[in-house]
Structure formats: C-alpha cells, structure tokens
C-alpha cells in the first residue's frame with residue numbers, strides 16, 4: 001500500500017475513535033486515526049496549568065460493565081482511585097457511600113420538603129427499582145468485550161442465565177423512556193422538589209436514564225493522574241500495536257465514491273473501511289456520495305435530512321480555579337465529586353420558559369435584562385463541583401486546590417451574547433456570579449483564596465471538539481433522536497447508509513456518555529473486522 005492508503009481510517013480521536021483504533025491496530029492491518037487537535041481524548045481529557053491538573057471534559061468514569069472489560073481485553077492496566085460522590089442542598093450535605101445512602105437521601109429531601117414526605121417515599125421506591133434494573137443491565141461484563149467462542153465459562157455460567165433477566169429489564173426500561181420532567185409531575189406535586197431532583201439533567205432526559213444516576217454515583221471511579229489517563233492509555237496501546245495517529249489534522253471532506261478523505265491542508269487519505277467517530281452532523285455535511293449507487297445515495301440523503309434537522313444536546317459552562325487553600329479544607333465539606341444546589345427553591349421557569357422567551361425576543365439585546373436573568377439562574381442552579389486533588393493528591397502543588405465548577409447551559413445564549421459583541425464580558429459576569437453563589441454558601445473562603453481562574457463555555461466546546469451546539473453527550477432529547485436508542489439493537493447504531501463506512505461515539509447512539517461511546521467504538525471495529 002502506498003503511504004496514504006489504509007485498511008481502516010478512523011476520524012475523531014475521542015474515546016470512541018481511540019477504542020476503535022486500539023482494536024483495529026495490529027494484525028497486519030494498516031490503521032490510521034485522525035484527530036483535529038494536538039492531543040487525543042476529546043471530551044475525556046485532562047490538562048495541567050501551573051502544576052494544577054484539571055479535567056476538561058467528563059469528571060469521573062462509570063464502568064457500566066464496559067470500561068473495565070474493555071481495558072482487560074486490550075491488556076491495559078490503568079491505576080484507578082475512588083471518586084466518591086456527595087449530594088448537597090443548602091446546609092444539608094450527604095456523602096453517598098452505599099445502597100443505604102438512598103434512604104438517607106430520602107430523609108434529606110423529607111427534611112427540606114416535609115410536606116412531600118409520602119411522595120418522596122414513592123420517589124425513593126422508583127429509584128430503588130431503577131437501581132435494581134441497572135444491576136441487571138450491568139450485571140455481567142458486556143459480552144461485546146468477551147471472547148464467547150473460547151470463554152465457555154462466561155458464556156454458559158454468566159451470560160446465558162443473565163439473558164432472560166436482561167430482556168425483561170430492557171422491556172421495562174423502554175417503558176420508562178418519557179421525559180423525566182413529565183414523569184416527575186405525575187408523582188411529585190411540589191415544583192421546587194421536582195426541580196431539585198431533575199434540574200441537573202439535560203432537558204427531556206429519558207426518565208430511566210435520569211433516575212439511574214444514583215447507581216452511577218456508586219459506580220464512579222477516577223484514573224490516578226486524571227480522567228485523561230484513560231485516553232493516554234489507549235493512545236499508547238494503538239502505538240504499541242503499530243497503529244498510526246495523525247494529530248492536528250481536520251477532515252474537511254469525505255469523497256465516499258472514491259473512498260477518500262481530504263484534510264484542511266488538502267492532503268488526501270484513502271481507506272478501504274472508514275469509521276466516523278466525530279460529530280455526525282459534520283459527517284453528513286462533509287460527505288459527497290457521487291459515484292455510489294442511486295439506492296445508497298437516496299438512503300444517504302434521507303439520513304442526512306434527518307440528522308441535519310436535529311440539534312446537539314445541552315452544553316455546559318465550566319469554571320476552573322486555582323485556589324490557595326489546601327484540599328483538606330474542602331474535604332471537611334464534601335467529597336471531590338459534589339452535586340450541590342445552594343437553594344431549595346429550584347430553577348422553576350428560569351431555565352426553561354424565561355430563557356426561551358429571552359432568546360426568542362428583543363430582551364436578548366438588553367444587557368441588563370440578560371444579567372438579571374443570569375442572577376436568578378446562577379442563584380437557583382445545581383452545580384457539579386469536582387476537586388481532582390481529593391481523589392488524587394498529586395494533582396496540585398502542596399497546600400493548594402484545583403476546583404472545577406460546572407452547570408448545564410444553553411449554547412444559543414452564549415452565541416447570542418457573542419453576536420451582540422459582549423461575550424468576554426458576559427463570561428466574566430457568569431464567573432463572578434458562580435463565585436459569589438458558592439462563596440456565599442458552601443465554601444465561604446473561596447472568593448478570597450482564588451489565585452487564578454478561567455472558564456470553558458459552550459462555544460469553547462464547539463470550537464475545540466467540533467461538537468454541534470457544544471453538545472457534551474450527543475443529540476438533544478427535545479426532539480426524537482435520529483439514531484438508535486434501544487440497547488438491544490445497539491449493534492445497528494454503528495451502521496451508515498454507505499457500505500464499509502461506520503459511525504461511532506456519542507452521536508451514534510442515544511443516550512450516550514463515555515461507556516456508550518466506547519461500546520460503539522468496539523461495535524464499529526467488530527463490523528470492520530467481520531467485513532474482512
């Protein structure tokens with residue numbers, strides 16, 4: 001093969017593309033992974049500034065019966081540490097330790113919302129049932145990562161006895177596919193309580209996915225050195241197996257009829273099979289199907305129409321801070337992965353109707369009106385606070401702490417503010433308010449001890465990862481998702497209308513996150529190998 005000809009090319013060096021490349025490298029195959037940035041990992045990434053290590057994307061990992069089996073199968077040993085979770089509302093702080101913590105969570109809610117005591121019992125009962133279903137779902141290592149031909153013990157003793165339970169559970173999960181907000185309305189009458197439970201989920205998150213979070217809190221773990229170590233380990237595996245990685249290479253066109261990719265500099269790469277492990281809207285925009293059969297071209301344009309009409313899901317605003325205070329001061333309050341809501345009122349109409357009205361009306365051009373809304377939004381919101389040093393003390397200079405504070409937010413808001421010419425100022429205003437709210441509640445010393453701070457907005461995510469609308473887990477749940485969303489047919493999620501071209505990652509299956517991105521990466525790699 002000439003230099004630019006490959007058996008398989010994978011576009012996108014996020015966790016999905018890295019997984020696919022790790023499985024496809026070696027075995028005499030010529031494999032190339034192409035990534036637009038100067039390092040791989042995408043939304044699984046850690047970076048260092050002045051001796052502080054921060055996680056830029058996901059803050060901790062959930063195994064979900066996927067990550068550990070994948071690491072074992074690839075022969076990767078990753079040093080991991082615990083990532084215990086704390087939930088807090090106002091002064092009520094609860095460390096999540098085990099299944100028993102669910103009852104204590106119920107007690108905490110009852111203390112704050114005594115009038116809803118009976119409804120809270122019902123909520124806890126539903127969450128417990130969802131957790132049982134999660135135990136079934138993730139009860140065996142995902143068979144996609146097992147060698148079923150040779151591992152007979154796994155097949156007969158674990159997988160086959162588990163399958164009927166799995167199918168039964170999947171049926172129940174599919175019946176819990178409606179948006180969490182509507183579901184909660186049926187069982188909880190206090191709108192504030194409903195908000196407190198659901199406001200840190202994406203809009204219209206399927207109820208099963210939302211209420212399974214308690215299981216995920218117990219499942220979280222953290223790679224020593226930062227979440228990005230997972231991506232680094234896969235990069236090393238790809239190189240060890242002889243796979244090629246090309247960084248700082250943005251693919252700008254796919255000539256599917258000629259099986260050719262073109263990058264921003266005009267360089268061409270020829271593939272036999274292709275895995276697109278980046279934003280799917282980009283794939284459908286960049287792909288030219290000339291030269292393919294009329295049937296394929298028709299199917300492709302129908303799929304394109306469907307994809308391009310849909311939006312990426314909610315994005316996130318993240319404030320990173322270097323703080324002159326030792327991690328122990330923070331540990332006295334909560335663990336290093338902390339979901340905190342300062343006030344019990346809940347966001348109410350603030351982040352839904354009020355924001356929609358602001359974005360669609362003239363108010364968006366009135367800075368005072370936008371800042372007034374921002375005051376309410378930041379005061380009433382729920383924050384995900386991550387402190388890497390509380391998981392791995394080596395991630396900060398002695399006596400100091402790195403803090404990552406984030407909340408879900410709208411891409412369109414930041415775009416509108418940018419169009420109005422005050423983006424930088426607005427970002428500062430957001431930072432100031434977050435610091436005020438957190439200093440005024442859970443970490444009173446924070447404001448006075450910040451050494452430096454900076455933030456990533458939905459626009460930064462769009463720029464850096466090339467993710468439509470700055471989405472952090474693929475498609476929005478506000479419209480029907482244009483991809484596979486049922487686990488029993490996850491296998492189909494990686495197929496595109498073009499033979500030999502597959503898709504993987506958070507845009508290929510919904511709902512997604514790190515485990516599903518890894519799973520689709522592996523499924524796509526399997527399809528490539530089967531095809532051969």
Ligand SMILES: Cc1cc2nc3c(=O)[nH]c(=O)nc-3n(C[C@H](O)[C@H](O)[C@H](O)COP(=O)(O)OP(=O)(O)OC[C@H]3O[C@@H](n4cnc5c(N)ncnc54)[C@H](O)[C@@H]3O)c2cc1C
Nearest residue numbers: 012014015016036042043057058251278466505506513514
């Ligand atoms: C703050 C935050 C919290 C999160 N929390 C969780 C959580 O708790 N649990 C969970 O499971 N998930 C969570 N996620 C989501 C999870 O991180 C992502 O869903 C997952 O990492 C997506 O992986 P991916 O490989 O599909 O995509 P990406 O990480 O987006 O990777 C795509 C890669 O493709 C590259 N690329 C794009 N276009 C091109 C092109 N044209 N040419 C070349 N390269 C290109 C990009 O630079 C990027 O590296 C979170 C994410 C964030 C940001």
